[in-house]
Amino acid sequence: MSGRLRRPLPCCAYLPPSPPKFCSCTACFQCPLLHCLVPDGRCPDCTVTHSGDGPLSLTLMSTTTDWLRGLGEPELIGLLRARPDLAVPAPTDLASLARRLDTPPSVWRAMENLNQFEVQILTALVVLGAPTKPVTPAQVAAFLGRSAAKKQITLALVELEKLALARGSTYKYVPASVAEALGPYPGGLGPETSLDFASVATKLTSVPERGLAILERLAQGPPVGSVGAGAAIGPIVRDLINIDLLISRGSGSVELPREVGLHFRGKSPLGAIVAAPVRPDPATVGQDPVDGTAAGQSLELLRQLHRTLDLLAAQPPAVLKAGGLGIRESKKLAKELGADESQVSLYLEVLAAGGLITGAPALVNRGLKVWAATSTADEWLASPDEQAWSAIVQVWLDLRRDPARAGKRDINDKILGILTPELTWLRGPADRRWVLAPLAALPSGSGWTPEQLGQVLAWEAPLRGADRRDRVVSTVLGQATTMGIVAFNSLSSAGRALLEGSENVASTLAKSLPVPLETFLVQADLTVIAPGRLTSILALRLAAAAEVESAGSATVYRVTPASIRRALDTGLSRGELHQLFDHHSSTPIPQALTYLIDDVARRHGVLRTGHSEAYLRCDDTVMVDQAIAHMASVGIVLRKLAPTVAITRTSLDELIVELRKAGLAPAAEDEFGAILTKPATVTRAKPPLVTHQRWREPATPNDEQLAALVARMRFAESSNLVSVQSPTEALAELRAAATARGSVWIEYVNTEGATSRRLIEPLAISGGTISAFDRLSKQMRTFAVHRIVGIQDAGPADEA
Template sequence: MPISLVDWLRAQDDETLAALLRLRPDLAVPVPADISVLATRVGIRASVHRACDDLDTATLAVLEALAVTDADAAPVPREEIGRMLGADVPTEVLDAALAALRERALIWDTDSGLALVPAARDVLPGYPGGLGRSAPNLADSTALAELLAGLAPDERRVLEALAVGPPVGRSRGSADPTSPVGRLLARGLLLCVDPETVELPREVGLALRGEHPLGRVEHTPPVPATIERGADVVDRTAAGAALDVLRRLDLLVSAWSEAPPPALRSGGLGVRELRRAAKEMGIDESAAALLVELLVAADLVGISEGPAPEWVPTTSCDIWAAAGPEQRWSLLARTWLELPRLPGLVGRRDEADRPIPVLSDAARRPRAGRDRRRVLLGLAELPPGTAVRSPAELSGLLAWRAPRRGGRLRDEIVAWTLAEATVLGVVALDALSAAGRALLDDGADPVAALRAALPEPVGHVVLQADLTAIAPGPLVPELAHELNVMADIESAGGATVFRFSDASVRRALDAGRSADDLRELLATRSTTPVPHALSYLIDDAARRHGRLRGGVASSFLRSDDEVLLSEVMAHPEARALELRRLAPSVAISPLPLAEVLDGLRAAGFSPAAEDAAGGVLDLGERGRRIEARRRPATRGTVSSAEPDSARLQAIVSKMRAGDAMAGVRRSVAAATTPNNGSGTTPAVLLDAVRASDTVWIGFVDSHGVAGERVLKPTSLGGGIVEGRDVVDGNIYRVPLHRITSVAVVE
């Protein structure tokens, strides 16, 4: 009698069972009571489908060969599987495929060959191997060969067309006994499915295919075409992309701090707002959708509460902005790697033919992180600095390794992943960067990897006569902050170009810097002399700046120049400010000071705000913030989905204990003594203590839940029996009044 699946599983060692649970984690949820329960779950159709998702093309071909030979009905010799694959499939490929199937308990070994779980047939195509049903009348291979040898040319063409697969075809000539199809039906070389459909029997298809019963089997993975980029070039390019994406996110956070975009009723972000965000960052809409998704997923932006919810930066955003570029990038990269969404779907049509907005539920895909990691791991197999020539090259390799994964978006996910990774600096020039490799390795530090690739911050700029300053690399934080205050970024990249203007210099003066401060900073931080045009710009802006002083009265204006204040009072646009003159040098307004200063600037004046001591007061917009959500640490989220070794060993031990308990339960079924208060139970337990026997005890715990234990009693007294559990080795004490039955285990 062939060995059953449950017997085969029981015969495996603990390491094999733990490996099975690691490969098929759904089998352990909930924890199986014993090996019999595990064997039942192994053959469940849904679980078998999930187990086959990780099989490569060669292993699936072996699975088809097992189905063609009906290994789910009766064991099949290994040699027969090898014959079905063909002589050109190496033995080591067959051995590796059978090992993969055996590790997942999709097949098991018996005395007469290999057996297949019946549910595996549901995973395969309707016609495994492109072969039809078996016809018992064609079982004699010699008679079949004679029939095929006597075929007319038109009859053979019909059979050869169906032998390629699929084995079914439509023909209106089946009703005509003189047609080729009619003659083949009469000889039994075709089977009639319905009046217009015929099917080629399996035996005929195998005979016509000759040395390749399953056709040509792609038993080796395709080798993607590559190009050498150079590890240093890739890492430097990736580092530049990382700095660039941080700069663009700063622009978006600043814009949303001042004017948060409204949230859709569905919780997403509107198309117009996405276009505005893309324009603000200077990138296309697909890259903007990715960065918006990452800001929200990293809890740097959240949706506000209230009747008109908006997307507002959170308090976590300020902490993130204060960190170094390596730490900031690391958070974004980890968030992207584990993001359970597909930003590439944004803009596509959903099932209702409506465009999918960014941040909507339609872009949610729980397995997106797993697929993203698979793509990067495929790149990680190439040497550092080596790139694939195109995403299609990588798609072909991944499709061979897991043809059942990805669905209709499989190839597009590869292209999206490479494009998104390039935006973030995980990939550069279609090669994985050193920081990207560290990101995939839980034991590595991507922060250190990116830091090694980043150029050293510089503490100087090059001033030019056209009112620009060139930073030849990333600036030290304090210099970068001061330049952002007094100048505007005109272009960014390996070198950043800052442009000075009247508005930017006035912004620095509004922030409390004096003209001397600006000149001193530029003179000490520039490798070239300060151009005269820039000195004139600073002096001219400083001469006009602050001649008017504003305070809160709600607000007031004061000026040592009475003529200037008279000019302000007489200006047509100043009427809207509701100014009232209190003295030749002082005027007040009921409007907030910020509105008064903005109105005066719009009218062509250059006022400055002052505090109670007369110093310059910075009234710049600080931006809105909302409370951040409490999010768990993201590190290791993807990899931690697999149970650890200790957990797997505990599950295996519990199943072994359940098996042992089931065996004890069967052996004591006829010898169980109920505890009916007659004193029989204490007597049985006392005898067991004296003879060092093992007993099975049925009991009810303090919650009324029934349980059972197999104990070797060591003492009996005070209404309590104490003994060591032979299954887990622990000492237990069971009150006699809670024991429902007892039996001696032989």
């Protein structure tokens, strides 16, 4: 055989400019690594066994099923542990596992958590042709250049092998499904052509500077572009197509050949190789300032949530027909809360997810559905601050909705409303933990800016799109700050306890909260200053008798006639109001406040209502006429029995609500005419049936369970059970059995992933389900076709 080196095939173009080492064993006429023609000689690294002279016949890559059969029990258990989705529902045999292993959803789940270096290794394998031919680790190292150490490459390949994304020992290959998951342009490189490095370099010598700029721009990726008719660069692009430096795809679209892109990228075909995790220098503030600031924000969050519940109780907004809250109502809430609409969306979403508000029939118009507080809200409002905060932040962490999307437009250019079904975010719990986990790994009191955190996450999961990743980081950090979990871009101590799943979240926050006060300052202008955090009972009583003007480390209230009337409506007497301010004020009570309480209390309850269904009476006939007129305007009919008495079929509670809305001050009385001074009952909706559920990682089977599963799959390999993975195949088998009126054995997976074997007689198939007679239980059953993972024809003995 001649020792003259023949022209190599295009696959050699992937090698760097330095001369490659060809296999030159006497029996081989092709390179077993690169499939290139080689000279005679003996290659000391050749381990392929040949029979006679002539070209080498490389062994074809095994199928996924054959590859799984070649794995030992430890390797199979390791695969199922690394990719737990493969075990649910339990596959019946290795053929079922093989089909599931290469499905796009399973492949993507395995790939989305690869770090940047592992993705670059996987991309190098694909670019080097691993989906169709074996590739060695040495080729990967040569392709990536000196920036990647061989040891690091070896470790990355081991991780890829554990996930079954790269297979083989000496020679690596990649399944086609993995290459497809990387997209049509792996690493931003175009399709492979017949060009080689030498011909590319020769052709580029005749390209003008403007043409080189076009090629260099496409080489950075993506390798596709388009040129409009009559564009100035049109002639240059046509010339590049004519000399094969660009590929025409019609309609002005072009692609850059892979070999040209590699030429321009030089020694960094996949960009900078970063094998070590990205860890920017964090800013250190100190844990005490972080905890103090976060605790203050926690109190502000609770104040806003309390205020939101009060506003919903006073004027419940209507539920839209499509669900959610109207834009006008959301803007009104934002104005009254002094918050932006994104914060209002966050408040309402966590309240709804926690079962504190729900859609319920309106009090007056039962045909109208409104957003109202539930009876669960009263329990939450009465709980200590730290416990209330712990409950609400756990709801946020596990929230499967995205409040930040409210107010934005969907793909149909429709504005998404607050609490609408379109705000569903199933990955929300996992994504929030994914964003906050790097902050939890930092020392206490240290943090990263959103940009730095984005860099960290970009290395840890580069396959998550940059736009989506940045939006998730911005959203989660912003909401975590609003919730009092993060301050100064650092996790608070209570936030760390929350992420760890600790039961001590409330007690951890309590250590950072200021000591609650029992006193406040009353000033001559009828303002009340709470210089710190009040006890929960005192805060509720003061909020009932005064309006909040400003909140913060010190809260400013103002006492008004309306606030005093509201306190009297809730059942507080004049004496109790005087006692509230006399007992808790550190300053003398101004005379103006005493006069105000006495004046409002004297006029309160002049108008009386009672049960008829309801009646109304008052010694002032003018006020009776005024009340009748106001009620008629809202659809409540009052009939006069006397100049001072009127009755109605409307319930007493509804009548009082509407009279108070009209600016009147009614008081309820009992059957003896005594004023009911007990606290008025606040109407609450029933809690929703489905409330907050803690998010947990799916349970991972232990080694004993995985070993049993592997044993069952090995045993199934020797049986005649026909594995059925797709619903189409299952339907075909079942229809044949139904037509023949025969029985079949099926492997059926229940909702918990457990597999059982049943003997059934199929009768009717419709809508993805099958009605069949279960011969073992002697009853009719309905089975979901997608849960049938194996079918076997029943024998004569089974039929009997």
